[in-house]
Amino acid sequence: MDEWWRRAVVYQVYPRSFSDASGDGVGDLAGLRARLGYLRDLGVDAVWLSPWYVSPFADGGYDVADYRDIDPCVGTLAEAEAFFAEAHALGLKVLLDIVPNHCSERHxxxxxxxxxxxxxxxxxxxxxxxxxxxxxxxxxxxxxxxxxxxxxxxxxxxxxxxxxxxxHLFAPEQPDWNWAHETVRAEFDSILRFWFDRGVDGFRIDVADSLDKPAALPDQHGAPIGQEPFRDNEGNHEIYRRWRRIADSYPEPRVFVGELWLAGVPERLARYLRPDELHTAFDFDLLGAAWDADEFRAVIDRSLRAHAAVGAPPTWVLSNHDVHRPVTRYGRADTRLDRLLLGSPTDLALGTSRARAALLLTAFLPGVLYLYQGEELGLPEVEDIPDDLIEDPMFHRTAGVDRGRDGCRVPLPWSGDEPPFGFSPPGAHAAPWLPQPVAWKALTVRAQSADAGSPLSLYRRTLHLRRAVLRAADPRMEWLSSRPGVLAARRSRSGPDGAGGVVLVLNMSAGSVPLPDGRILLASAELPAAGTLPPDTAAWLDA
Known part of the structure; x- marks a missing residue:
């Protein structure tokens, strides 16, 4: 059996912001289908789509009114089935979002x-x-x-x-399902089969740690994030064992990836990855880590140990539709994941260098890599969306204290020198649903495709090299001795002799450092002097 999900690169599509074929300013299935060749050429193995179901869009489609149909602004069920066939013909697996914690008030x-x-x-x-x-x-x-x-x-x-x-753990328009009720469990069994029967290869499970609530619904009493009474209860495991039996009942078993915000306790996360539960779950600890070599190494070590204990692959992610883009986050004085830092001064050149280096790290690590649309273009967070255009309920429910997540959801720039940058067709009758910065003309797919030093070119080289040299590598990784502020690691080729391998060096220190011996396969930036690696730069070597 091909366990592709153990080593895949998965690209997240936020459908409303990927590509608009109709000209109404909102991304749609026709636009996505026309861009499938772009995703194949980028070098990804699978595509994950954020919710496309029928929805009033009180929370970007995560308020689902009908789990078995596509919202008309995105397309039709027939178009979805054509998309599955076209993606599979290009060798791409397809994952959908399933939203089981809550639905729409209009359900x-x-x-x-x-x-x-x-x-x-x-x-x-x-x-x-x-x-x-x-x-x-x-x-x-x-x-x-x-x-x-x-x-x-x-x-x-x-x-x-x-x-x-x-x-409603989220917006009032999103009532929580009661998973103690068998009717709810049976309904989601049916929903999973509905999409599996149409060829969907798996699901990303939204809010996967919060389905089971204690019957008494006790007070929270100020419990910190991760320890609330509605999070990580034992009944969740029974639900996912049931789902796993459904997934395994198909000739080509379907797969799950869980959204589990269990910060700092990978052992709790790993319990969801036992052989009869979920296949994978996002490692958000690395996403939330500050730009610091010791912190990165500690997070990676904890994750590798916890996943090895249950025989599951780690799942690395630095970006998604809910967090500030890494180019902006890594350019701040405080590089932690914190929404309230939105608007803090950021050095985009520094952030870009660090994001490029972080790509080489995460693509090197054993396991699965998830990318979020626009990450490959080096897009920064859009921090100046006018208040009257912000849709995220976080902004409205906090009276603007939390600016929300719309800044990472701005429609992609494909070509041209001015908005909509090819996101919508020529002569479109509506502007993109969120405004694109004029400065993005230098970041379009077309502009970057012609530039060998662009983020897009780096992503393409990295993903294709990962497929060529690391898929056959030993899933284990060993750390090498290195200077303070530097991460160095090696993965050996699989086989009886294990000869040869790939070495990663990531310089997170303030000065240049010497590189080990070996032929340079890839670097996140141009290396100014032979045998040295500048700050905030990474390289792969054949060694």
Whole structure:
């Protein structure tokens, strides 16, 4: 069996911002299908699509009203099936997003629950509870929404009176499913099969650590992120063992990757990766690490140990639709992952150098690599979107304190010298749904394709070289002795003698350092002097 998911490079597409063929300013399936050759040539193995389902888009499509159909602004189910066939013909696997923690308030089941009234069986598919206080005027517990404000909203009952409250860990438009209810479990079994039967190769599972909630819904009492009572409960594992049986029932088994924000405790994450549960899960600790060699090495070591204990591949990621782009983040004085740093001074040249070097590190590490659209173009975070154009509920629920995630979701620049930069066709009747910076004319795919030193050219070289020299390498990695602030590691070729291998050197120190002996295969920047590696630069050597 080809366990492609153990070593793949997966490219995340945010459909609304990838490519617009209709001219309405919103990315669509026709645009994506026309760009599949670009993804093949980039050197990726699979494509993951953020939600494309029917949705009011209160949270960028993560509020799903119909899990078995495509939103009309994106395309049709027939186009989706054509996309699967075309991607597979190019050798690309396809992963979809599944959103099992919550749905849209417009989902038919939630609307039926509202109409049914207190105590009705249809309300058991969600978390409806009476309020606290003399008249039920207070939320049932102290849980807070990830988007700001309480995690509860009170409903008006069919008779017009204030009534029960429902749980939403995110926006009020996103009621949480009650996974203690067998009807919910059976419905998602059916949804998985619906897409698997159409040829989907797997799913990325949104909010994978929070499906199972304790029956008593106890107060949070200020528990820190990662230790809230709704996160990482034992019942999650039963759900994923059930899902794994469904995935394994197909002739070519389907795969799962979990979104598990269990920072600093890879052993907890690894429990989800036991042989009868999920195949992979994102390692967010490296994404959140500051630009520091000791911190990077510690994170990598912890992750490799935890994954080896359960026989699962690590899954490395530095960017996605929820976090500031690395070019901006790595150019700040404080390089940690922190949304509230948006707007802090950033040195884009420095951030670009570090992001290029980080690519060579993550592409070298054993396991799976995920890329987010535009990462290969070196796009920075867009930090000056006008307030009246921001759609992210984080911005609105925090009264603008958190600027939200729209800055990493701005539509891609493909060609030309001015917006929409080929994102929409000539003569498009609408501007892109988020404004593109005029400075992006130097970052378009067309401009970078003609520049051997561009981020795009580096990504293409790196991914193709990874496929050529590291797929046959031993999945283990050994650290080499190095100077302070420098990471050096080696992966040997597989085979009986293990002769030869690839060495990575990443210089995170303030000065140039000598390179070890060996032929340079790849460098993240031009090397100014023979045998030396400048700061914030990485290289691969044949050694």
């Amino acid at each position: 038919p089941w939630f609307q039926a629950a509202l109409r049914a009234g207190p105590g009705a069986p249809k309300r058991k598919s969600f978390h409806f509870r009476p309020g606290r206080g003399a008249h039920g005027e207070l939320p049932p517990n102290d849980w807070r929404s990830h988007f700001g404000g309480p995690a509860w909203t009170r409903v008006t009952e069919p008779d017009g009176r204030p009534g029960e409250w429902y749980l």
